[in-house]
Amino acid sequence: xxxxxxxxxxxxxxxxxxxxxxxxxxxxxxxxxxxxxxxxxxxxxxxxxxxxxxxxxxxxxxxxxxxxxxxxxxxxxxxxxxxxxxxxxxxxxxxxxxxxxxxxxxxxxxxxxxxxxxxxxxxxxxxxxxxxxxxxxxxxxxxxxxxxxxxxxxxxxxxxxxxxxxxxxxxxxxxxxxxxxxxxxxxxxxxxxxxxxxxxxxxxxxxxxxxxxxxxxxxxxxxxxxxxxxxxxxxxxxxxxxxxxxxxxxxxxxxxxxxxxxxxxxxxxxxxxxxxxxxxxxxxxxxxxxxxxxxxxxxxxxxxxxxxxxxxxxxxxxxxxxxxxxxxxxxxxxxxxxxxxxxxxxxxxxxxxxxxxxxxxxxxxxxxxxxxxxxxxxxxxxxxxxxxxxxxxxxxxxxxxxxxxxxxxxxxxxxxxx
Numbered sequence: 001x002x003x004x005x006x007x008x009x010x011x012x013x014x015x016x017x018x019x020x021x022x023x024x025x026x027x028x029x030x031x032x033x034x035x036x037x038x039x040x041x042x043x044x045x046x047x048x049x050x051x052x053x054x055x056x057x058x059x060x061x062x063x064x065x066x067x068x069x070x071x072x073x074x075x076x077x078x079x080x081x082x083x084x085x086x087x088x089x090x091x092x093x094x095x096x097x098x099x100x101x102x103x104x105x106x107x108x109x110x111x112x113x114x115x116x117x118x119x120x121x122x123x124x125x126x127x128x129x130x131x132x133x134x135x136x137x138x139x140x141x142x143x144x145x146x147x148x149x150x151x152x153x154x155x156x157x158x159x160x161x162x163x164x165x166x167x168x169x170x171x172x173x174x175x176x177x178x179x180x181x182x183x184x185x186x187x188x189x190x191x192x193x194x195x196x197x198x199x200x201x202x203x204x205x206x207x208x209x210x211x212x213x214x215x216x217x218x219x220x221x222x223x224x225x226x227x228x229x230x231x232x233x234x235x236x237x238x239x240x241x242x243x244x245x246x247x248x249x250x251x252x253x254x255x256x257x258x259x260x261x262x263x264x265x266x267x268x269x270x271x272x273x274x275x276x277x278x279x280x281x282x283x284x285x286x287x288x289x290x291x292x293x294x295x296x297x298x299x300x301x302x303x304x305x306x307x308x309x310x311x312x313x314x315x316x317x318x319x320x321x322x323x324x325x326x327x328x329x330x331x332x333x334x335x336x337x338x339x340x341x342x343x344x345x346x347x348x349x350x351x352x353x354x355x356x357x358x359x360x361x362x363x364x365x366x367x368x369x370x371x372x373x374x375x376x377x378x379x380x381x382x383x384x385x386x387x388x389x390x391x392x393x394x395x396x397x398x399x400x401x402x403x404x405x406x407x408x409x410x411x412x413x414x415x416x417x418x
Contacts, residue, residue: 029058032085038064046336075098089306125138143300153177153257165285166290186255192259211383247259284358299370300373305324391404
């Protein structure tokens with residue numbers, strides 16, 4: 001009799017627990033997420049709506065912060081113990097400073113639990129392992145490719161760029177494509193005034209970062225840039241700076257044959273052509289690579305998404321992060337012309353098939369590894385600013401390359417206290 005009462009008691013407890021779980025499942029749960037300029041980032045709302053369809057018992061409260069104020073406001077919120085659950089990190093290179101304040105939850109166990117393969121993020125996810133903790137996952141990315149003007153190639157009967165070309169081969173190609181003079185001159189290439197458009201190629205192989213204190217790895221690319229500038233194969237840096245000429249107007253105006261630039265430029269080209277502001281016939285190929293690196297290694301930036309360590313809804317917050325960085329989230333990003341942190345053949349085909357994208361884009365966009373132009377390190381902003389200052393002096397030939405690199409090394413040591 002006692003045994004029957006005991007079994008009945010266990011069954012009753014089980015039923016009550018199941019009933020309680022059902023009530024919890026049906027209960028509307030609230031998740032607070034932060035992003036910036038939601039109305040202009042058109043993919044954010046569809047991402048959230050798709051998550052709500054997958055999890056109908058979840059209500060999402062969006063904290064929409066103006067872009068210019070986002071990083072500062074987020075810092076204030078986290079320092080004040082805000083109950084925001086999940087947030088995108090606008091400036092990916094600030095991740096380490098947030099992690100150092102103990103404000104990012106470790107996602108390692110969640111990733112292991114759901115068998116997430118970090119390799120699917122093409123090297124980006126590894127950058128967010130800080131002190132043996134995975135503190136964020138890549139939500140979206142952008143990376144460099146090579147844009148080219150098909151009409152210039154066709155007129156000169158030169159084959160379009162391949163998806164496997166070294167920087168030395170690009171330099172020679174730009175020389176062949178240069179023609180004319182004055183207002184009718186066609187430049188074979190363009191290196192925009194950002195220091196990234198020279199220095200990035202020095203860190204593309206993943207062996208170095210801008211936080212190093214010996215910048216000799218920049219040497220070959222500064223030598224290339226100055227050779228091309230002196231030969232007239234690219235527009236002079238001083239002219240670009242003094243006139244304030246933007247790369248987009250030069251390329252869309254038809255005077256540039258090839259341009260290494262980020263994938264964010266796609267939408268500008270498509271929009272300008274759609275509005276009859278340009279009639280360029282354009283294409284893309286994989287970014288040229290250093291001689292010691294295989295094709296498909298490129299360089300770019302990343303927008304991570306993270307969980308607040310103070311979140312009281314960590315399981316639900318993880319489900320949101322997993323959805324945003326997963327395959328379904330990736331498809332939504334891609335449908336809006338954005339590159340998800342986790343790309344595969346399917347998502348690249350979605351982007352390549354968007355109206356206005358050139359033929360062969362999917363193959364050109366395939367990457368094996370994306371190296372971050374700004375690593376997850378403290379003082380990276382100060383280092384980047386310093387490198388930009390010395391970059392200008394080198395490109396204006398006010399200092400030699402050697403002296404410029406020595407100045408970079410000395411100032412980097414001073415900033416980092418080494």
